[in-house]
Amino acid sequence: MSWSEWIIGHEQPIRLSLFLGVFALIAAWEILFPRRKLSVSKALRWANNIGLVILNTFILRLLFPAAAVGVAVLAQQQGWGVLNYHPLPFTLSVAIAVVTMDFVIYLQHVMVHAIPLLWRLHRVHHADLDYDVTTGSRFHTLEIILSMLIKFATIMVLGPPVVAVVIFEVVLNASAMFNHGNIYLPEKVDRFLRLLLVTPDMHRVHHSVHAPLTNSNFGFCLPWWDRLFGTYVAQPPEGHTGMEIGLENFRDPQQVERLPGMLMLPFTRSLGEYTINRRW
Numbered sequence: 001m002s003w004s005e006w007i008i009g010h011e012q013p014i015r016l017s018l019f020l021g022v023f024a025l026i027a028a029w030e031i032l033f034p035r036r037k038l039s040v041s042k043a044l045r046w047a048n049n050i051g052l053v054i055l056n057t058f059i060l061r062l063l064f065p066a067a068a069v070g071v072a073v074l075a076q077q078q079g080w081g082v083l084n085y086h087p088l089p090f091t092l093s094v095a096i097a098v099v100t101m102d103f104v105i106y107l108q109h110v111m112v113h114a115i116p117l118l119w120r121l122h123r124v125h126h127a128d129l130d131y132d133v134t135t136g137s138r139f140h141t142l143e144i145i146l147s148m149l150i151k152f153a154t155i156m157v158l159g160p161p162v163v164a165v166v167i168f169e170v171v172l173n174a175s176a177m178f179n180h181g182n183i184y185l186p187e188k189v190d191r192f193l194r195l196l197l198v199t200p201d202m203h204r205v206h207h208s209v210h211a212p213l214t215n216s217n218f219g220f221c222l223p224w225w226d227r228l229f230g231t232y233v234a235q236p237p238e239g240h241t242g243m244e245i246g247l248e249n250f251r252d253p254q255q256v257e258r259l260p261g262m263l264m265l266p267f268t269r270s271l272g273e274y275t276i277n278r279r280w
Contacts, residue, residue, distance in 0.1 A: 081159015
């Protein structure tokens with residue numbers, strides 16, 4: 001059995017182990033070296049944010065038992081997708097697939113900010129009044145389902161190696177927890193890292209209460225897309241410790257930090273800011 005076959009065969013325990021390991025690492029980092037002082041009860045936020053993750057995981061497994069890896073296996077068996085029509089060296093195919101799927105995530109992220117109906121779903125992620133490792137997995141169930149369908153379509157068009165999909169899923173989850181971490185990084189370290197990865201300071205700008213900043217820094221893993229397409233903002237004007245997190249029209253913890261309120265948030269009347277063409 002090759003290493004790639006072993007990875008495919010053990011995809012779920014690998015992903016779960018790495019998820020729990022990265023989560024524990026970032027959570028401990030947040031306690032030892034926090035970037036900001038939290039404003040809402042951590043117990044309240046964690047219980048409900050993690051509760052939403054558990055609900056989403058259950059529903060995804062119910063609706064899509066094979067998940068993204070299953071679709072990648074099917075595409076490979078049927079010869080679907082660009083990388084199956086035009087075979088490349090394995091390592092190059094994996095690299096192209098991972099970078100391309102990250103670019104699709106960037107485009108998807110811009111889309112859910114630009115389309116009012118999708119912004120209603122995505123604002124559940126932005127309504128968190130604090131910013132820490134649990135924010136990275138806080139998404140409305142309908143948005144998670146939409147994201148999975150987009151991922152399926154991407155895999156069928158791209159035809160990536162199955163192991164590339166496993167790597168991408170692991171990297172996406174890990175980077176989401178890292179760049180949403182309430183963790184301190186020295187300025188020089190952050191400046192270097194954000195040439196290669198989206199750092200917490202870079203992505204935190206995206207969670208500002210001010211709409212022009214909310215509509216910047218859309219990248220989740222690779223930082224290049226924001227620089228390339230002009231959506232990059234280096235720092236918030238008021239500084240990271242002074243910036244306000246969340247959405248201007250949703251400041252009640254009883255509404256935005258409890259699971260029933262999160263699930264109902266897309267259906268409230270007030271839409272809030274969503275346009276992506278506003279700038280300071």
